[in-house]
C-alpha cells in the first residue's frame with residue numbers, strides 16, 4: 001500500500017527542487033558586502049554562537065528586512081497569511097492551534113513549533129534528518145503545495161512584484177546592496193530574522209548561568225533535580241543549554257541527529273500493530289525504514305509553558321497531561337481509529353519507561369518548566385511587528 005505520508009513528502013520536495021532551480025536562476029551575484037558592522041548576537045556571555053551558512057552571514061539590515069517580511073501578508077498568494085499567522089510571539093512563535101491551517105484553508109497535519117533558538121537547531125521540522133538549513137526549510141511554507149501554507153507556487157511573479165515597492169526597495173538595498181529583489185534574498189532575510197530569535201534569559205538562566213540563587217523557587221529547584229534525574233530521564237533527550245539534544249553550534253560540531261519514538265501511538269488493526277498513524281509516521285517517512293516509525297525530534301523546552309498544545313500533532317493539550325504521559329511510559333488509546341497501547345510500542349525509546357510521580361513531584365516539575373519562560377523574549381519589541 002502506498003503511504004500517504006510519503007506522497008505528501010514527495011510533493012513538498014519535488015516542489016522544493018523546482019523552486020531551488022528557479023531561485024538559483026535568479027541569483028545573479030552573491031556578494032556579501034552587506035554590512036560594515038559586525039552583527040551583535042543577543043547571547044549572554046558564556047553561550048556558544050550559532051553556526052551560519054557561508055553565503056548568509058547575519059546583519060542588522062537583513063534582520064530588519066526579514067522581520068518586515070515575516071509579518072507581511074503579501075507573502076501569501078491571496079494576502080491572507082504571513083509567517084506570523086502560524087508563529088506568534090506571545091506563544092514563543094508557535095500558535096495555540098492543534099495543527100496549522102494554511103492561507104487557503106488547507107489543514108496541515110502538524111503542530112506549528114515554537115521558533116526559539118532555531119539558529120542552534122541541528123535539523124529542522126519535527127522529523128527530518130536531512131533538512132539542516134533554514135534557507136532550505138523556509139521554502140516549504142512559502143512554496144509547498146501539500147499542504148498549501150503561503151501558496152506562492154504559480155503566483156511567484158505576482159507575489160515578488162509586491163516587494164518591489166518604495167517601502168521595500170530601500171530595505172532590500174540596505175540588506176543586499178546591488179542585488180535585484182528576488183525570492184533568494186527574501187529567504188535569506190527571513191532566515192536572518194528567524195536566527196535572531198534568541199531566548200536565553202529565563203529565570204532558569206539567571207539561576208544556572210548568572211549565579212542568582214533566588215531566581216527560581218524551592219519547588220522549581222526540586223523539579224529541576226527530578227528533570228535531570230536518572231529516574232525521569234528527561235535530560236537525555238531534552239538536555240544541554242537549549243533543552244534539546246538536537247543542537248549544534250561553533251563548539252559542538254559532531255553530527256548528532258537524534259529522533260525518538262515516545263510511545264504516543266501503537267495502533268492495532270485486527271491484532272496487527274500498525275504503529276503511528278499513516279498520515280504521520282515521523283522519520284520513517286524520510287528514511288523509509290520501518291524502524292524509524294514514530295520517531296520525532298525532541299523539541300526545545302524553552303518557553304514550553306506558552307506553546308500548548310504539545311507534540312508533533314498537538315495531541316496533548318496541557319503540560320500536566322504531558323507529564324502524566326511520561327509517567328505512564330506512553331499513551332494508551334482505548335477507542336477510535338487510533339486505538340492501541342503506545343506503552344507497548346516495540347519501537348519506543350528505552351528512556352521512556354514510566355515512573356512514579358507524586359502530586360508534589362508533578363507540581364515541582366511544572367514549576368521547573370515554567371522557569372524556562374523568558375518574558376523578555378515574549379515581549380521583546382525587536383521581534384514584534386513594527387508600528388508605523
Ligand code: HEC
Nearest residue numbers: 082083086100101102108110111112113124125126141149
Ligand atoms: C500555515 C501555518 C504556517 C505558516 C504560514 C508558516 N509556518 Fe512555519 N511551520 C508550520 C508548521 C506546521 C511547521 C512544522 C512542519 C513540520 O514539522 O513538518 C513549521 C515549521 C517551521 C520551522 C522549523 C522549526 C523547527 O523547530 O524546526 C521554521 C523555521 C518555520 N516554520 C518558519 C516559518 C517562516 C519563516 C514562515 C514564513 C515564510 C513560516 N514558517 C510560515 C506552520 C506554518
Ligand code: HEC
Nearest residue numbers: 232233234237260296297298299310311312322326349351
Ligand atoms: C527518549 C527521548 C525523550 C525523553 C526521555 C523525554 N522526551 Fe520529551 N519529547 C521527546 C520527543 C521526541 C518529543 C516530541 C514527540 C512527538 O511529537 O511525537 C518530546 C516532546 C516533549 C514535550 C512537548 C514539547 C512541545 O513543544 O510540543 C514536552 C513538554 C516534553 N517532551 C517534556 C519532557 C519531560 C518533562 C521529560 C521527562 C519526564 C521528557 N520530555 C522526556 C523526547 C523525549
